[in-house]
Amino acid sequence: MSYSPSNLTRSSAIDEMSSQIQELSESTLAMVQQIPPGPQRIRGIAGSGKTVLLCQKAAYMHLQHPEWDIALVFFTRSLYDLMEKQVNLWLQHFSNGERKYCRQNSQLKVFHAWGAKDKNGLYRTICKAHEIKPFPLDNNINVPPEKLGRVVRQLLEKLETMGNKPMFDAILIDQGNDLVVRDELKYQDKQPIYWMAWQALRPVDEKNPNQRRLIWAYDEAQSLQALNIPTAKELFGEEYTNLVQGFHRGRIPKSIVMKRCYRTPHSILTAAHAIGMGLLRPEGILSGYTRKKSWENIGYQVTGIFNNGQEITLHRPSENSPNPIPEIWQEQVLQFNTFEPGKPN
Numbered sequence: 001m002s003y004s005p006s007n008l009t010r011s012s013a014i015d016e017m018s019s020q021i022q023e024l025s026e027s028t029l030a031m032v033q034q035i036p037p038g039p040q041r042i043r044g045i046a047g048s049g050k051t052v053l054l055c056q057k058a059a060y061m062h063l064q065h066p067e068w069d070i071a072l073v074f075f076t077r078s079l080y081d082l083m084e085k086q087v088n089l090w091l092q093h094f095s096n097g098e099r100k101y102c103r104q105n106s107q108l109k110v111f112h113a114w115g116a117k118d119k120n121g122l123y124r125t126i127c128k129a130h131e132i133k134p135f136p137l138d139n140n141i142n143v144p145p146e147k148l149g150r151v152v153r154q155l156l157e158k159l160e161t162m163g164n165k166p167m168f169d170a171i172l173i174d175q176g177n178d179l180v181v182r183d184e185l186k187y188q189d190k191q192p193i194y195w196m197a198w199q200a201l202r203p204v205d206e207k208n209p210n211q212r213r214l215i216w217a218y219d220e221a222q223s224l225q226a227l228n229i230p231t232a233k234e235l236f237g238e239e240y241t242n243l244v245q246g247f248h249r250g251r252i253p254k255s256i257v258m259k260r261c262y263r264t265p266h267s268i269l270t271a272a273h274a275i276g277m278g279l280l281r282p283e284g285i286l287s288g289y290t291r292k293k294s295w296e297n298i299g300y301q302v303t304g305i306f307n308n309g310q311e312i313t314l315h316r317p318s319e320n321s322p323n324p325i326p327e328i329w330q331e332q333v334l335q336f337n338t339f340e341p342g343k344p345n
Helices: 010-032 050-064 077-094 122-129 145-162 192-199 232-236 266-277 292-297
Strands: 040-045 070-074 108-112 170-173 214-220 255-258 301-303 313-315
Touching: 010 050, 040 050, 050 070, 050 077, 050 108, 050 170, 050 214, 070 077, 070 122, 077 108, 108 122, 122 145, 122 192, 145 192, 170 192, 192 214, 192 232, 292 301
Parallel strands: 040 214, 040 255, 070 108, 070 170, 170 214
Antiparallel strands: 301 313
C-alpha cells in the first residue's frame, strides 16, 4: 500500500510504523542466537528493543534447550499479555509456526516479579518450592519495588538458615531498573531481588558457581535522577565486581549496549533529551551526562571535550533512530508552540 497525504490517517501511519519496526526487530537475531554461558547485562534507552530482545532470547533458548527451566521476569503486572504475546510470536517465528506458548505446560515461564494468587511470579514460585508461605500482593497493580525488596529480604533470611534450592537454568529480567531498591534495603550489600534471582539459578558450571545464566535489561537515562547504570558490584556485592566485564567463551559479550531507539522518532527523542536535561539553558545544564562515553552509549556522537567553558556538539546519527514515522507521515512530526501567560491561545 502506498501512503500519501490524501489517504493517510494517524491510525494507518501507526499501523505501518509498527509493521516496519517488527521487521527491524529481526536485526537483533544475531544477538539472540548467542546463548551466554553465564551472566549478561543488556542496556539501552527506552525504545531500543530490550524487551523484544529478551523475549526473542527466551523463546530461542527454550527451543534450543527444551529441558531447561527458564523464567522471563518483569516488574509491571499489566505487561503479562504483552510479554506472553511476544514470546508466542517469536516461538512461532523460530519454529516456522510449529510451536506456540502454553502457560500451563511450558518450562519457559513468563513471570511477574512478585506474582499473585491467580498467576505465579518469581517470588511466589521460589517461596512455594521451599514450602514458605508467600507474602500476599496487594490488589494495587503499582506495587513499589521497595515493598517487594523488603519481602524478598525476609525470604533470603529464611533461605540462609533452611538452605536454598536452585530451580532455574536461565532467568531473564526485563525492567531491571524497576527492581533496584535503596541502599538501606539491601541484603548483605546486595540488591535483594537480583540476589533472589541469582540464588534461584543452577550454576552452568558446577566448578564455578559464578557462572549462572542471569540476563538483565536496564534502561539507560530512564530519568534525570537515574542517569547511572548500577554496576555489578552495586547489584551483587564486592565479590562480583567483574561479573559483566569482557566476554564469555565464543566471544559472547557479557555486556550489550543497544544504541538504537526504534520507538521514538529522531526529532522527538533529541528534543526530549535537550529539554529534559536543560542542555541549552542559559544558567547551565540541569542534569545530564558529562562523559563522552555516556552519550555514545545512548546513541550520540560527541564533538569536543567535556571541560568547563568548552562547547560540546551532540549529534544523533539517523541509523541510531530508525523509527520510520518521518518517512510515513507527511506532516511535521514535532510541532513546538509557545504561549504568553494571560493571553488566549
